[in-house]
Amino acid sequence: MDGLDLALLPRLIISGSGLDPEPIARQAGIPVWVLHTDHARIAGDRYLRAWELVEHGAERDDIALLIAERYVVGALGLYDYLFITASTLWDGMAATGSYMTTISTNWRFEPAEETDREISFTVHLNTGEGRGADLAMQFGIAGAFSRARTATGRPVNPVRVALRQPAPRHHAAFHTFFQTGQVDFDAPADTVTMRKSDLELPLLGADSLLAKILRHQAENLPPLPVRNTWLDEFRRLLRDSLMTGPTIETVAAHLATSPRTLQRRLAAHGTTWREELDRVRRSEYHRMRPAGLNSLARRLGYSDARSLSRANRRWQTG
Known part of the structure:
Protein backbone atom coordinates (compact mmCIF):
# COMPACT_ATOMS: atom_id res chain seq x y z
CA MET A 1 0.00 0.00 0.00
CA ASN A 220 -8.30 4.65 18.74
CA LEU A 221 -7.75 6.11 15.29
CA PRO A 222 -8.17 3.63 12.42
CA PRO A 223 -4.78 1.91 11.97
CA LEU A 224 -5.00 1.99 8.17
CA PRO A 225 -6.86 5.18 7.30
CA VAL A 226 -8.74 5.33 4.04
CA ARG A 227 -8.43 8.14 1.56
CA ASN A 228 -11.22 10.68 1.75
CA THR A 229 -13.03 11.42 -1.49
CA TRP A 230 -14.47 14.77 -2.48
CA LEU A 231 -17.98 13.37 -1.98
CA ASP A 232 -17.07 12.18 1.54
CA GLU A 233 -15.91 15.67 2.47
CA PHE A 234 -18.97 17.29 0.90
CA ARG A 235 -21.28 15.04 2.93
CA ARG A 236 -19.38 15.77 6.14
CA LEU A 237 -19.69 19.52 5.59
CA LEU A 238 -23.35 19.19 4.67
CA ARG A 239 -24.03 17.22 7.86
CA ASP A 240 -22.14 19.80 9.95
CA SER A 241 -24.22 22.62 8.43
CA LEU A 242 -27.63 21.18 9.33
CA MET A 243 -28.18 23.05 12.59
CA THR A 244 -27.14 26.43 11.17
CA GLY A 245 -29.35 26.09 8.12
CA PRO A 246 -27.86 24.18 5.19
CA THR A 247 -27.46 26.20 2.01
CA ILE A 248 -25.56 25.34 -1.13
CA GLU A 249 -23.77 28.70 -0.92
CA THR A 250 -22.39 27.96 2.55
CA VAL A 251 -21.19 24.44 1.74
CA ALA A 252 -19.69 25.60 -1.57
CA ALA A 253 -17.75 28.30 0.28
CA HIS A 254 -16.30 25.72 2.69
CA LEU A 255 -15.17 23.70 -0.34
CA ALA A 256 -13.60 26.82 -1.90
CA THR A 257 -15.83 26.61 -4.96
CA SER A 258 -18.96 28.21 -6.41
CA PRO A 259 -22.51 26.85 -6.06
CA ARG A 260 -22.66 26.22 -9.81
CA THR A 261 -19.41 24.25 -9.80
CA LEU A 262 -20.61 22.33 -6.75
CA GLN A 263 -23.79 21.37 -8.60
CA ARG A 264 -21.75 20.20 -11.60
CA ARG A 265 -19.50 18.05 -9.40
CA LEU A 266 -22.52 16.49 -7.69
CA ALA A 267 -24.02 15.73 -11.11
CA ALA A 268 -20.75 14.04 -12.11
CA HIS A 269 -21.20 11.79 -9.07
CA GLY A 270 -24.75 10.97 -10.14
CA THR A 271 -26.50 13.00 -7.46
CA THR A 272 -27.88 16.46 -6.70
CA TRP A 273 -27.86 18.98 -3.86
CA ARG A 274 -31.48 18.16 -2.98
CA GLU A 275 -30.87 14.40 -3.01
CA GLU A 276 -27.78 14.72 -0.82
CA LEU A 277 -29.51 17.04 1.66
CA ASP A 278 -32.41 14.61 1.91
CA ARG A 279 -30.05 11.65 2.33
CA VAL A 280 -28.07 13.32 5.13
CA ARG A 281 -31.22 14.47 6.93
CA ARG A 282 -32.72 11.00 6.71
CA SER A 283 -29.55 9.40 8.07
CA GLU A 284 -29.32 11.86 10.94
CA TYR A 285 -33.03 11.49 11.70
CA HIS A 286 -32.67 7.74 12.29
CA ARG A 287 -29.53 8.30 14.36
CA MET A 288 -31.16 10.94 16.63
CA ARG A 289 -34.76 9.61 16.81
CA PRO A 290 -34.95 9.51 20.64
CA ALA A 291 -34.93 13.33 20.64
CA GLY A 292 -38.25 15.23 20.59
CA LEU A 293 -39.78 16.16 17.24
CA ASN A 294 -39.26 19.91 17.62
CA SER A 295 -35.65 19.42 18.67
CA LEU A 296 -35.06 17.03 15.79
CA ALA A 297 -36.52 19.50 13.31
CA ARG A 298 -34.15 22.25 14.50
CA ARG A 299 -31.12 19.97 14.44
CA LEU A 300 -31.91 18.81 10.90
CA GLY A 301 -32.38 22.34 9.58
CA TYR A 302 -36.15 22.26 9.09
CA SER A 303 -38.25 25.36 9.73
CA ASP A 304 -40.69 23.49 11.95
CA ALA A 305 -41.80 20.04 13.13
CA ARG A 306 -44.46 19.80 10.40
CA SER A 307 -41.81 19.98 7.68
CA LEU A 308 -39.92 17.14 9.37
CA SER A 309 -43.13 15.08 9.67
CA ARG A 310 -43.80 15.47 5.93
CA ALA A 311 -40.23 14.42 5.15
CA ASN A 312 -40.54 11.40 7.44
CA ARG A 313 -43.73 10.27 5.68
CA ARG A 314 -41.93 10.57 2.34
CA TRP A 315 -38.97 8.52 3.62
CA GLN A 316 -41.30 5.79 4.84
CA THR A 317 -43.13 5.53 1.51
CA GLY A 318 -40.14 6.23 -0.75
Missing part, protein backbone atom coordinates in the same frame (compact mmCIF):
# COMPACT_ATOMS: atom_id res chain seq x y z
CA ASP A 2 1.35 3.42 -0.93
CA GLY A 3 1.98 5.86 1.89
CA LEU A 4 -0.74 8.30 2.89
CA ASP A 5 -0.23 11.77 4.33
CA LEU A 6 -2.63 13.92 6.31
CA ALA A 7 -3.80 17.03 4.47
CA LEU A 8 -2.14 19.13 7.18
CA LEU A 9 1.29 18.35 5.66
CA PRO A 10 0.83 19.86 2.18
CA ARG A 11 -1.14 22.71 3.71
CA LEU A 12 1.72 23.51 6.08
CA ILE A 13 4.41 23.56 3.40
CA ILE A 14 2.37 25.47 0.83
CA SER A 15 1.30 28.12 3.36
CA GLY A 16 4.83 28.30 4.73
CA SER A 17 6.19 29.01 1.25
CA GLY A 18 4.09 32.15 0.89
CA LEU A 19 2.91 31.01 -2.57
CA ASP A 20 -0.63 30.92 -3.92
CA PRO A 21 -1.88 27.53 -2.63
CA GLU A 22 -4.53 26.64 -5.22
CA PRO A 23 -2.32 26.43 -8.34
CA ILE A 24 0.24 24.34 -6.46
CA ALA A 25 -2.44 22.00 -5.13
CA ARG A 26 -3.94 21.50 -8.59
CA GLN A 27 -0.57 20.85 -10.23
CA ALA A 28 0.29 18.37 -7.48
CA GLY A 29 -2.96 16.50 -8.04
CA ILE A 30 -4.34 17.56 -4.66
CA PRO A 31 -8.01 18.65 -4.72
CA VAL A 32 -8.24 22.25 -3.54
CA TRP A 33 -10.87 21.32 -0.95
CA VAL A 34 -8.22 19.19 0.81
CA LEU A 35 -6.42 22.39 1.84
CA HIS A 36 -9.51 23.43 3.79
CA THR A 37 -9.86 20.33 5.96
CA ASP A 38 -7.78 18.77 8.73
CA HIS A 39 -8.94 15.20 8.16
CA ALA A 40 -8.46 14.16 4.53
CA ARG A 41 -5.51 12.02 3.51
CA ILE A 42 -3.67 12.13 0.21
CA ALA A 43 -1.29 9.78 -1.58
CA GLY A 44 2.30 10.31 -0.44
CA ASP A 45 3.53 10.99 -3.97
CA ARG A 46 1.27 14.05 -4.15
CA TYR A 47 2.85 15.47 -1.02
CA LEU A 48 6.30 14.97 -2.56
CA ARG A 49 5.15 16.57 -5.80
CA ALA A 50 3.95 19.59 -3.80
CA TRP A 51 7.51 19.98 -2.48
CA GLU A 52 8.91 20.10 -6.03
CA LEU A 53 6.40 22.75 -7.03
CA VAL A 54 7.03 24.81 -3.89
CA GLU A 55 10.79 24.84 -4.54
CA HIS A 56 10.25 25.81 -8.17
CA GLY A 57 7.79 28.56 -7.27
CA ALA A 58 9.90 29.99 -4.44
CA GLU A 59 13.11 29.73 -6.51
CA ARG A 60 15.04 28.76 -3.38
CA ASP A 61 16.94 25.52 -2.87
CA ASP A 62 16.80 26.04 0.91
CA ILE A 63 12.99 26.30 0.96
CA ALA A 64 12.55 23.21 3.17
CA LEU A 65 14.77 24.71 5.87
CA LEU A 66 13.00 28.06 5.57
CA ILE A 67 9.57 26.46 6.01
CA ALA A 68 10.90 24.43 8.96
CA GLU A 69 12.06 27.69 10.55
CA ARG A 70 8.58 29.21 10.05
CA TYR A 71 6.82 26.08 11.32
CA VAL A 72 4.41 26.93 14.14
CA VAL A 73 4.12 23.97 16.48
CA GLY A 74 0.49 22.87 16.57
CA ALA A 75 0.03 23.16 12.80
CA LEU A 76 0.18 19.36 12.55
CA GLY A 77 -2.67 18.85 14.97
CA LEU A 78 -2.72 15.74 17.15
CA TYR A 79 0.78 14.74 16.03
CA ASP A 80 2.24 17.97 17.43
CA TYR A 81 0.21 17.91 20.64
CA LEU A 82 1.28 14.35 21.42
CA PHE A 83 4.82 15.75 21.39
CA ILE A 84 4.47 18.99 23.32
CA THR A 85 2.39 17.53 26.18
CA ALA A 86 5.02 14.85 26.94
CA SER A 87 7.26 15.30 29.98
CA THR A 88 10.68 15.33 28.28
CA LEU A 89 12.11 15.69 24.80
CA TRP A 90 12.78 11.96 24.70
CA ASP A 91 9.18 11.17 25.71
CA GLY A 92 7.91 13.56 23.05
CA MET A 93 9.98 11.92 20.35
CA ALA A 94 8.87 8.49 21.52
CA ALA A 95 5.21 9.57 21.32
CA THR A 96 5.52 10.90 17.78
CA GLY A 97 7.42 7.79 16.75
CA SER A 98 4.75 5.50 18.18
CA TYR A 99 1.88 7.46 16.66
CA MET A 100 3.43 8.46 13.34
CA THR A 101 0.29 7.26 11.54
CA THR A 102 -1.64 10.21 12.99
CA ILE A 103 0.15 12.31 10.35
CA SER A 104 1.53 9.83 7.77
CA THR A 105 1.89 6.15 6.96
CA ASN A 106 4.94 6.87 4.81
CA TRP A 107 7.54 7.63 7.52
CA ARG A 108 9.42 5.88 10.32
CA PHE A 109 11.76 7.46 12.90
CA GLU A 110 13.78 4.84 14.75
CA PRO A 111 16.70 4.74 17.26
CA ALA A 112 19.96 3.41 15.79
CA GLU A 113 23.52 3.59 17.18
CA GLU A 114 24.09 4.71 20.77
CA THR A 115 27.03 5.73 22.97
CA ASP A 116 27.24 6.96 26.54
CA ARG A 117 26.58 10.55 25.45
CA GLU A 118 24.87 10.36 22.07
CA ILE A 119 22.14 8.49 20.23
CA SER A 120 21.44 8.36 16.50
CA PHE A 121 18.06 8.05 14.82
CA THR A 122 17.36 6.78 11.33
CA VAL A 123 14.59 8.44 9.34
CA HIS A 124 12.88 6.24 6.74
CA LEU A 125 10.74 7.45 3.86
CA ASN A 126 8.96 4.22 2.93
CA THR A 127 8.05 5.14 -0.65
CA GLY A 128 9.11 8.05 -2.83
CA GLU A 129 12.19 9.36 -4.56
CA GLY A 130 13.54 12.33 -6.49
CA ARG A 131 13.75 15.96 -5.52
CA GLY A 132 10.42 15.95 -3.71
CA ALA A 133 11.65 13.17 -1.43
CA ASP A 134 14.89 15.08 -0.78
CA LEU A 135 13.02 18.20 0.27
CA ALA A 136 10.52 16.25 2.38
CA MET A 137 13.42 14.59 4.21
CA GLN A 138 15.10 17.95 4.84
CA PHE A 139 11.87 19.30 6.29
CA GLY A 140 11.18 16.12 8.28
CA ILE A 141 14.48 16.39 10.13
CA ALA A 142 14.65 20.18 10.36
CA GLY A 143 11.02 20.36 11.48
CA ALA A 144 11.77 17.96 14.33
CA PHE A 145 14.39 20.38 15.65
CA SER A 146 12.11 23.40 15.24
CA ARG A 147 9.54 21.56 17.33
CA ALA A 148 12.17 20.55 19.91
CA ARG A 149 13.44 24.12 20.25
CA THR A 150 9.94 25.50 20.68
CA ALA A 151 8.84 22.79 23.12
CA THR A 152 11.93 23.08 25.36
CA GLY A 153 12.65 26.78 24.97
CA ARG A 154 16.28 25.76 24.46
CA PRO A 155 18.62 25.82 21.41
CA VAL A 156 18.46 22.07 20.76
CA ASN A 157 20.86 21.18 17.94
CA PRO A 158 22.06 17.87 16.48
CA VAL A 159 25.60 16.62 16.80
CA ARG A 160 25.52 15.30 13.23
CA VAL A 161 23.09 15.10 10.32
CA ALA A 162 23.61 12.66 7.45
CA LEU A 163 21.49 12.69 4.29
CA ARG A 164 21.42 10.21 1.41
CA GLN A 165 20.70 12.95 -1.12
CA PRO A 166 23.44 14.53 -3.25
CA ALA A 167 25.28 17.52 -1.81
CA PRO A 168 23.83 20.92 -2.79
CA ARG A 169 25.98 23.62 -4.34
CA HIS A 170 25.98 25.56 -1.08
CA HIS A 171 25.90 24.09 2.44
CA ALA A 172 25.67 27.28 4.47
CA ALA A 173 21.90 27.13 5.04
CA PHE A 174 22.20 23.64 6.55
CA HIS A 175 24.99 24.61 8.93
CA THR A 176 23.12 27.76 9.95
CA PHE A 177 19.86 25.93 10.66
CA PHE A 178 21.31 22.92 12.46
CA GLN A 179 24.12 24.87 14.16
CA THR A 180 26.63 22.11 13.49
CA GLY A 181 29.51 21.71 11.09
CA GLN A 182 28.77 18.03 10.65
CA VAL A 183 26.18 17.86 7.88
CA ASP A 184 27.06 15.08 5.44
CA PHE A 185 25.55 14.20 2.08
CA ASP A 186 25.63 11.06 -0.11
CA ALA A 187 25.38 9.10 3.15
CA PRO A 188 24.23 5.45 3.26
CA ALA A 189 21.15 6.39 5.34
CA ASP A 190 19.24 9.45 6.54
CA THR A 191 20.28 9.84 10.16
CA VAL A 192 20.51 12.44 12.89
CA THR A 193 22.62 12.20 16.06
CA MET A 194 21.58 13.94 19.28
CA ARG A 195 23.05 14.51 22.73
CA LYS A 196 21.41 12.42 25.43
CA SER A 197 21.53 15.44 27.74
CA ASP A 198 19.23 17.28 25.31
CA LEU A 199 16.78 14.39 25.32
CA GLU A 200 16.40 14.76 29.09
CA LEU A 201 15.22 18.38 28.78
CA PRO A 202 11.70 18.99 30.18
CA LEU A 203 9.02 20.27 27.82
CA LEU A 204 7.33 23.58 28.62
CA GLY A 205 3.86 22.26 27.77
CA ALA A 206 4.14 19.00 29.73
CA ASP A 207 0.70 17.86 30.89
CA SER A 208 0.45 14.23 31.96
CA LEU A 209 -3.36 14.15 32.02
CA LEU A 210 -3.76 15.74 28.59
CA ALA A 211 -0.98 13.54 27.21
CA LYS A 212 -2.86 10.46 28.41
CA ILE A 213 -6.07 11.65 26.74
CA LEU A 214 -4.27 12.38 23.47
CA ARG A 215 -2.55 8.99 23.46
CA HIS A 216 -5.92 7.33 23.99
CA GLN A 217 -7.29 9.30 21.03
CA ALA A 218 -4.31 8.32 18.86
CA GLU A 219 -4.67 4.65 19.80
Whole structure:
Protein backbone atom coordinates (compact mmCIF):
# COMPACT_ATOMS: atom_id res chain seq x y z
CA MET A 1 0.00 0.00 0.00
CA ASP A 2 1.35 3.42 -0.93
CA GLY A 3 1.98 5.86 1.89
CA LEU A 4 -0.74 8.30 2.89
CA ASP A 5 -0.23 11.77 4.33
CA LEU A 6 -2.63 13.92 6.31
CA ALA A 7 -3.80 17.03 4.47
CA LEU A 8 -2.14 19.13 7.18
CA LEU A 9 1.29 18.35 5.66
CA PRO A 10 0.83 19.86 2.18
CA ARG A 11 -1.14 22.71 3.71
CA LEU A 12 1.72 23.51 6.08
CA ILE A 13 4.41 23.56 3.40
CA ILE A 14 2.37 25.47 0.83
CA SER A 15 1.30 28.12 3.36
CA GLY A 16 4.83 28.30 4.73
CA SER A 17 6.19 29.01 1.25
CA GLY A 18 4.09 32.15 0.89
CA LEU A 19 2.91 31.01 -2.57
CA ASP A 20 -0.63 30.92 -3.92
CA PRO A 21 -1.88 27.53 -2.63
CA GLU A 22 -4.53 26.64 -5.22
CA PRO A 23 -2.32 26.43 -8.34
CA ILE A 24 0.24 24.34 -6.46
CA ALA A 25 -2.44 22.00 -5.13
CA ARG A 26 -3.94 21.50 -8.59
CA GLN A 27 -0.57 20.85 -10.23
CA ALA A 28 0.29 18.37 -7.48
CA GLY A 29 -2.96 16.50 -8.04
CA ILE A 30 -4.34 17.56 -4.66
CA PRO A 31 -8.01 18.65 -4.72
CA VAL A 32 -8.24 22.25 -3.54
CA TRP A 33 -10.87 21.32 -0.95
CA VAL A 34 -8.22 19.19 0.81
CA LEU A 35 -6.42 22.39 1.84
CA HIS A 36 -9.51 23.43 3.79
CA THR A 37 -9.86 20.33 5.96
CA ASP A 38 -7.78 18.77 8.73
CA HIS A 39 -8.94 15.20 8.16
CA ALA A 40 -8.46 14.16 4.53
CA ARG A 41 -5.51 12.02 3.51
CA ILE A 42 -3.67 12.13 0.21
CA ALA A 43 -1.29 9.78 -1.58
CA GLY A 44 2.30 10.31 -0.44
CA ASP A 45 3.53 10.99 -3.97
CA ARG A 46 1.27 14.05 -4.15
CA TYR A 47 2.85 15.47 -1.02
CA LEU A 48 6.30 14.97 -2.56
CA ARG A 49 5.15 16.57 -5.80
CA ALA A 50 3.95 19.59 -3.80
CA TRP A 51 7.51 19.98 -2.48
CA GLU A 52 8.91 20.10 -6.03
CA LEU A 53 6.40 22.75 -7.03
CA VAL A 54 7.03 24.81 -3.89
CA GLU A 55 10.79 24.84 -4.54
CA HIS A 56 10.25 25.81 -8.17
CA GLY A 57 7.79 28.56 -7.27
CA ALA A 58 9.90 29.99 -4.44
CA GLU A 59 13.11 29.73 -6.51
CA ARG A 60 15.04 28.76 -3.38
CA ASP A 61 16.94 25.52 -2.87
CA ASP A 62 16.80 26.04 0.91
CA ILE A 63 12.99 26.30 0.96
CA ALA A 64 12.55 23.21 3.17
CA LEU A 65 14.77 24.71 5.87
CA LEU A 66 13.00 28.06 5.57
CA ILE A 67 9.57 26.46 6.01
CA ALA A 68 10.90 24.43 8.96
CA GLU A 69 12.06 27.69 10.55
CA ARG A 70 8.58 29.21 10.05
CA TYR A 71 6.82 26.08 11.32
CA VAL A 72 4.41 26.93 14.14
CA VAL A 73 4.12 23.97 16.48
CA GLY A 74 0.49 22.87 16.57
CA ALA A 75 0.03 23.16 12.80
CA LEU A 76 0.18 19.36 12.55
CA GLY A 77 -2.67 18.85 14.97
CA LEU A 78 -2.72 15.74 17.15
CA TYR A 79 0.78 14.74 16.03
CA ASP A 80 2.24 17.97 17.43
CA TYR A 81 0.21 17.91 20.64
CA LEU A 82 1.28 14.35 21.42
CA PHE A 83 4.82 15.75 21.39
CA ILE A 84 4.47 18.99 23.32
CA THR A 85 2.39 17.53 26.18
CA ALA A 86 5.02 14.85 26.94
CA SER A 87 7.26 15.30 29.98
CA THR A 88 10.68 15.33 28.28
CA LEU A 89 12.11 15.69 24.80
CA TRP A 90 12.78 11.96 24.70
CA ASP A 91 9.18 11.17 25.71
CA GLY A 92 7.91 13.56 23.05
CA MET A 93 9.98 11.92 20.35
CA ALA A 94 8.87 8.49 21.52
CA ALA A 95 5.21 9.57 21.32
CA THR A 96 5.52 10.90 17.78
CA GLY A 97 7.42 7.79 16.75
CA SER A 98 4.75 5.50 18.18
CA TYR A 99 1.88 7.46 16.66
CA MET A 100 3.43 8.46 13.34
CA THR A 101 0.29 7.26 11.54
CA THR A 102 -1.64 10.21 12.99
CA ILE A 103 0.15 12.31 10.35
CA SER A 104 1.53 9.83 7.77
CA THR A 105 1.89 6.15 6.96
CA ASN A 106 4.94 6.87 4.81
CA TRP A 107 7.54 7.63 7.52
CA ARG A 108 9.42 5.88 10.32
CA PHE A 109 11.76 7.46 12.90
CA GLU A 110 13.78 4.84 14.75
CA PRO A 111 16.70 4.74 17.26
CA ALA A 112 19.96 3.41 15.79
CA GLU A 113 23.52 3.59 17.18
CA GLU A 114 24.09 4.71 20.77
CA THR A 115 27.03 5.73 22.97
CA ASP A 116 27.24 6.96 26.54
CA ARG A 117 26.58 10.55 25.45
CA GLU A 118 24.87 10.36 22.07
CA ILE A 119 22.14 8.49 20.23
CA SER A 120 21.44 8.36 16.50
CA PHE A 121 18.06 8.05 14.82
CA THR A 122 17.36 6.78 11.33
CA VAL A 123 14.59 8.44 9.34
CA HIS A 124 12.88 6.24 6.74
CA LEU A 125 10.74 7.45 3.86
CA ASN A 126 8.96 4.22 2.93
CA THR A 127 8.05 5.14 -0.65
CA GLY A 128 9.11 8.05 -2.83
CA GLU A 129 12.19 9.36 -4.56
CA GLY A 130 13.54 12.33 -6.49
CA ARG A 131 13.75 15.96 -5.52
CA GLY A 132 10.42 15.95 -3.71
CA ALA A 133 11.65 13.17 -1.43
CA ASP A 134 14.89 15.08 -0.78
CA LEU A 135 13.02 18.20 0.27
CA ALA A 136 10.52 16.25 2.38
CA MET A 137 13.42 14.59 4.21
CA GLN A 138 15.10 17.95 4.84
CA PHE A 139 11.87 19.30 6.29
CA GLY A 140 11.18 16.12 8.28
CA ILE A 141 14.48 16.39 10.13
CA ALA A 142 14.65 20.18 10.36
CA GLY A 143 11.02 20.36 11.48
CA ALA A 144 11.77 17.96 14.33
CA PHE A 145 14.39 20.38 15.65
CA SER A 146 12.11 23.40 15.24
CA ARG A 147 9.54 21.56 17.33
CA ALA A 148 12.17 20.55 19.91
CA ARG A 149 13.44 24.12 20.25
CA THR A 150 9.94 25.50 20.68
CA ALA A 151 8.84 22.79 23.12
CA THR A 152 11.93 23.08 25.36
CA GLY A 153 12.65 26.78 24.97
CA ARG A 154 16.28 25.76 24.46
CA PRO A 155 18.62 25.82 21.41
CA VAL A 156 18.46 22.07 20.76
CA ASN A 157 20.86 21.18 17.94
CA PRO A 158 22.06 17.87 16.48
CA VAL A 159 25.60 16.62 16.80
CA ARG A 160 25.52 15.30 13.23
CA VAL A 161 23.09 15.10 10.32
CA ALA A 162 23.61 12.66 7.45
CA LEU A 163 21.49 12.69 4.29
CA ARG A 164 21.42 10.21 1.41
CA GLN A 165 20.70 12.95 -1.12
CA PRO A 166 23.44 14.53 -3.25
CA ALA A 167 25.28 17.52 -1.81
CA PRO A 168 23.83 20.92 -2.79
CA ARG A 169 25.98 23.62 -4.34
CA HIS A 170 25.98 25.56 -1.08
CA HIS A 171 25.90 24.09 2.44
CA ALA A 172 25.67 27.28 4.47
CA ALA A 173 21.90 27.13 5.04
CA PHE A 174 22.20 23.64 6.55
CA HIS A 175 24.99 24.61 8.93
CA THR A 176 23.12 27.76 9.95
CA PHE A 177 19.86 25.93 10.66
CA PHE A 178 21.31 22.92 12.46
CA GLN A 179 24.12 24.87 14.16
CA THR A 180 26.63 22.11 13.49
CA GLY A 181 29.51 21.71 11.09
CA GLN A 182 28.77 18.03 10.65
CA VAL A 183 26.18 17.86 7.88
CA ASP A 184 27.06 15.08 5.44
CA PHE A 185 25.55 14.20 2.08
CA ASP A 186 25.63 11.06 -0.11
CA ALA A 187 25.38 9.10 3.15
CA PRO A 188 24.23 5.45 3.26
CA ALA A 189 21.15 6.39 5.34
CA ASP A 190 19.24 9.45 6.54
CA THR A 191 20.28 9.84 10.16
CA VAL A 192 20.51 12.44 12.89
CA THR A 193 22.62 12.20 16.06
CA MET A 194 21.58 13.94 19.28
CA ARG A 195 23.05 14.51 22.73
CA LYS A 196 21.41 12.42 25.43
CA SER A 197 21.53 15.44 27.74
CA ASP A 198 19.23 17.28 25.31
CA LEU A 199 16.78 14.39 25.32
CA GLU A 200 16.40 14.76 29.09
CA LEU A 201 15.22 18.38 28.78
CA PRO A 202 11.70 18.99 30.18
CA LEU A 203 9.02 20.27 27.82
CA LEU A 204 7.33 23.58 28.62
CA GLY A 205 3.86 22.26 27.77
CA ALA A 206 4.14 19.00 29.73
CA ASP A 207 0.70 17.86 30.89
CA SER A 208 0.45 14.23 31.96
CA LEU A 209 -3.36 14.15 32.02
CA LEU A 210 -3.76 15.74 28.59
CA ALA A 211 -0.98 13.54 27.21
CA LYS A 212 -2.86 10.46 28.41
CA ILE A 213 -6.07 11.65 26.74
CA LEU A 214 -4.27 12.38 23.47
CA ARG A 215 -2.55 8.99 23.46
CA HIS A 216 -5.92 7.33 23.99
CA GLN A 217 -7.29 9.30 21.03
CA ALA A 218 -4.31 8.32 18.86
CA GLU A 219 -4.67 4.65 19.80
CA ASN A 220 -8.30 4.65 18.74
CA LEU A 221 -7.75 6.11 15.29
CA PRO A 222 -8.17 3.63 12.42
CA PRO A 223 -4.78 1.91 11.97
CA LEU A 224 -5.00 1.99 8.17
CA PRO A 225 -6.86 5.18 7.30
CA VAL A 226 -8.74 5.33 4.04
CA ARG A 227 -8.43 8.14 1.56
CA ASN A 228 -11.22 10.68 1.75
CA THR A 229 -13.03 11.42 -1.49
CA TRP A 230 -14.47 14.77 -2.48
CA LEU A 231 -17.98 13.37 -1.98
CA ASP A 232 -17.07 12.18 1.54
CA GLU A 233 -15.91 15.67 2.47
CA PHE A 234 -18.97 17.29 0.90
CA ARG A 235 -21.28 15.04 2.93
CA ARG A 236 -19.38 15.77 6.14
CA LEU A 237 -19.69 19.52 5.59
CA LEU A 238 -23.35 19.19 4.67
CA ARG A 239 -24.03 17.22 7.86
CA ASP A 240 -22.14 19.80 9.95
CA SER A 241 -24.22 22.62 8.43
CA LEU A 242 -27.63 21.18 9.33
CA MET A 243 -28.18 23.05 12.59
CA THR A 244 -27.14 26.43 11.17
CA GLY A 245 -29.35 26.09 8.12
CA PRO A 246 -27.86 24.18 5.19
CA THR A 247 -27.46 26.20 2.01
CA ILE A 248 -25.56 25.34 -1.13
CA GLU A 249 -23.77 28.70 -0.92
CA THR A 250 -22.39 27.96 2.55
CA VAL A 251 -21.19 24.44 1.74
CA ALA A 252 -19.69 25.60 -1.57
CA ALA A 253 -17.75 28.30 0.28
CA HIS A 254 -16.30 25.72 2.69
CA LEU A 255 -15.17 23.70 -0.34
CA ALA A 256 -13.60 26.82 -1.90
CA THR A 257 -15.83 26.61 -4.96
CA SER A 258 -18.96 28.21 -6.41
CA PRO A 259 -22.51 26.85 -6.06
CA ARG A 260 -22.66 26.22 -9.81
CA THR A 261 -19.41 24.25 -9.80
CA LEU A 262 -20.61 22.33 -6.75
CA GLN A 263 -23.79 21.37 -8.60
CA ARG A 264 -21.75 20.20 -11.60
CA ARG A 265 -19.50 18.05 -9.40
CA LEU A 266 -22.52 16.49 -7.69
CA ALA A 267 -24.02 15.73 -11.11
CA ALA A 268 -20.75 14.04 -12.11
CA HIS A 269 -21.20 11.79 -9.07
CA GLY A 270 -24.75 10.97 -10.14
CA THR A 271 -26.50 13.00 -7.46
CA THR A 272 -27.88 16.46 -6.70
CA TRP A 273 -27.86 18.98 -3.86
CA ARG A 274 -31.48 18.16 -2.98
CA GLU A 275 -30.87 14.40 -3.01
CA GLU A 276 -27.78 14.72 -0.82
CA LEU A 277 -29.51 17.04 1.66
CA ASP A 278 -32.41 14.61 1.91
CA ARG A 279 -30.05 11.65 2.33
CA VAL A 280 -28.07 13.32 5.13
CA ARG A 281 -31.22 14.47 6.93
CA ARG A 282 -32.72 11.00 6.71
CA SER A 283 -29.55 9.40 8.07
CA GLU A 284 -29.32 11.86 10.94
CA TYR A 285 -33.03 11.49 11.70
CA HIS A 286 -32.67 7.74 12.29
CA ARG A 287 -29.53 8.30 14.36
CA MET A 288 -31.16 10.94 16.63
CA ARG A 289 -34.76 9.61 16.81
CA PRO A 290 -34.95 9.51 20.64
CA ALA A 291 -34.93 13.33 20.64
CA GLY A 292 -38.25 15.23 20.59
CA LEU A 293 -39.78 16.16 17.24
CA ASN A 294 -39.26 19.91 17.62
CA SER A 295 -35.65 19.42 18.67
CA LEU A 296 -35.06 17.03 15.79
CA ALA A 297 -36.52 19.50 13.31
CA ARG A 298 -34.15 22.25 14.50
CA ARG A 299 -31.12 19.97 14.44
CA LEU A 300 -31.91 18.81 10.90
CA GLY A 301 -32.38 22.34 9.58
CA TYR A 302 -36.15 22.26 9.09
CA SER A 303 -38.25 25.36 9.73
CA ASP A 304 -40.69 23.49 11.95
CA ALA A 305 -41.80 20.04 13.13
CA ARG A 306 -44.46 19.80 10.40
CA SER A 307 -41.81 19.98 7.68
CA LEU A 308 -39.92 17.14 9.37
CA SER A 309 -43.13 15.08 9.67
CA ARG A 310 -43.80 15.47 5.93
CA ALA A 311 -40.23 14.42 5.15
CA ASN A 312 -40.54 11.40 7.44
CA ARG A 313 -43.73 10.27 5.68
CA ARG A 314 -41.93 10.57 2.34
CA TRP A 315 -38.97 8.52 3.62
CA GLN A 316 -41.30 5.79 4.84
CA THR A 317 -43.13 5.53 1.51
CA GLY A 318 -40.14 6.23 -0.75
